[in-house]
Amino acid sequence: MYQLRPATADDAEAIAEVYLASRRAFLPYAPLMHTDDEVRQWLRELVIPVFDVTVATLCDAVVGMMVLSRDGEAGWIDQLYVHPDHVGQGLGTLL
Numbered sequence: 001m002y003q004l005r006p007a008t009a010d011d012a013e014a015i016a017e018v019y020l021a022s023r024r025a026f027l028p029y030a031p032l033m034h035t036d037d038e039v040r041q042w043l044r045e046l047v048i049p050v051f052d053v054t055v056a057t058l059c060d061a062v063v064g065m066m067v068l069s070r071d072g073e074a075g076w077i078d079q080l081y082v083h084p085d086h087v088g089q090g091l092g093t094l095l
Helices: 011-024 036-050
Strands: 001-006 052-058 061-071 074-082
Touching: 011 036, 011 052, 011 061, 011 074
Parallel strands: none
Antiparallel strands: 001 052, 052 061, 061 074
16 A cells, blocks of 8 residues: 655655656656756755655655645645556555
8 A cells, every 4th residue: 555755865766766767658758858867966955855745655665756835825736756667556646
């Protein structure tokens, strides 16, 4: 069963792998403008410390991620990625 929890700095590498795998599988027409290492750095140094990041885990492995932004009482989803191996199982809805 999937579990949701706030992301920690220790999750940065696993979150990056979900993000990169999902982008490659589902958005091949929109290549990243940054290297994989730059994406990892962005997630580790900016996204996780600044935004509300939730990870979805299965057996303690990160398989999905959601990044929320807030402005006062308003909030919105900035990023939502599910590892390709877990698509179609309700994880995006859960997040």
